[in-house]
Amino acid sequence: MKSPHRFVIAATILLCLPVVSVFSQVITPIGDINSVDEQGLPTFPGLQTSDKYTIEGIVINEPTVFWGGSGERADFILFVQDETGGIQVYSGGWYGGGALTYADVPLQVGDRVRVTGLTGSFGGKTNINERHNKDQKFEIVNLGHVGEPTPMPITDLAAAIQFDHTRQTGGEYYQGRLVELQNVHIVDGVWENGGMLTVADPAGGTMQVELRYSTKIPDSPQPEGIFNIVGVFNQEDTETPHTEVYLLWPRSIADFKTGASAVENWNLLK
Numbered sequence: 001m002k003s004p005h006r007f008v009i010a011a012t013i014l015l016c017l018p019v020v021s022v023f024s025q026v027i028t029p030i031g032d033i034n035s036v037d038e039q040g041l042p043t044f045p046g047l048q049t050s051d052k053y054t055i056e057g058i059v060i061n062e063p064t065v066f067w068g069g070s071g072e073r074a075d076f077i078l079f080v081q082d083e084t085g086g087i088q089v090y091s092g093g094w095y096g097g098g099a100l101t102y103a104d105v106p107l108q109v110g111d112r113v114r115v116t117g118l119t120g121s122f123g124g125k126t127n128i129n130e131r132h133n134k135d136q137k138f139e140i141v142n143l144g145h146v147g148e149p150t151p152m153p154i155t156d157l158a159a160a161i162q163f164d165h166t167r168q169t170g171g172e173y174y175q176g177r178l179v180e181l182q183n184v185h186i187v188d189g190v191w192e193n194g195g196m197l198t199v200a201d202p203a204g205g206t207m208q209v210e211l212r213y214s215t216k217i218p219d220s221p222q223p224e225g226i227f228n229i230v231g232v233f234n235q236e237d238t239e240t241p242h243t244e245v246y247l248l249w250p251r252s253i254a255d256f257k258t259g260a261s262a263v264e265n266w267n268l269l270k
Contacts, residue, residue, distance in 0.1 A: 029084040034087065034126055038165050039240060040163065040240075040242030042125075051118075052116050052118055054114060057112070058110065058113075058148070059111045059112075074100075076093075076098055080115060086176020086233075089129070090127050091134075095134060097134040105141075108145070111145050112145075115138055115139065118136055149178055155183065156205060157184070160179075161244075163243035181199065181201075181231075185227070186222070187199065187206065192218050194213050196247075199229065207248060208247040215250065215252055216253075223258045225258070230251075233246065233248060235247070
């Protein structure tokens with residue numbers, strides 16, 4: 001089992017590119033940008049080109065809640081989902097971009113946005129980003145508040161983290177979307193900022209849950225027993241093939257829904 005990368009960098013591309021051509025009014029479905037092959041390698045034809053692409057979707061996290069480390073400048077890490085999938089929009093504070101760069105565009109969970117920018121890949125997923133160049137800013141337009149999407153229910157963790165390059169099932173299907181792990185309990189890990197938990201479902205399937213630093217989730221007591229967890233379904237697989245390391249990023253302690261379980265008499269808890 002591969003170990004997840006603890007601190008996200010949304011692209012590995014450090015290319016100096018020529019003048020960018022922009023297709024700003026053509027909306028590309030997020031699912032098209034997320035396409036991969038049998039090895040989990042991205043197949044989107046716009047990847048690593050100088051073309052910019054535009055997506056529209058609903059914001060499912062505040063842009064500084066996942067920035068994941070310590071330091072003076074927060075990364076901008078935004079997940080947006082449409083009817084076809086979810087995608088990360090990233091700008092790094094460590095190279096001069098980051099959240100302050102986009103502070104003039106107020107965003108909250110449930111806003112519908114239009115984002116235009118370059119694409120790059122990291123950890124098994126394709127993102128919209130600046131390719132580590134603060135001068136390659138993406139454009140964000142807030143189209144108004146439509147409300148948080150209903151989290152997609154996940155009851156079978158083993159099935160949820162399976163790789164399916166067609167993106168009809170498993171991790172590729174859920175990637176970048178708001179989901180809810182149902183009837184789980186903690187079986188491993190430390191309840192601390194930056195901690196990595198392992199949770200299990202009634203059938204014994206497991207999945208990792210990362211407590212990102214800026215969420216401050218561990219400032220609250222660790223939930224006990226059986227509960228549901230809402231969060232962004234992410235992938236951080238830095239090794240080829242990119243077919244593993246699916247994990248959940250909850251956004252706050254409010255995403256831990258204690259008392260929600262209908263499961264009784266688990267053998268796993270005996």
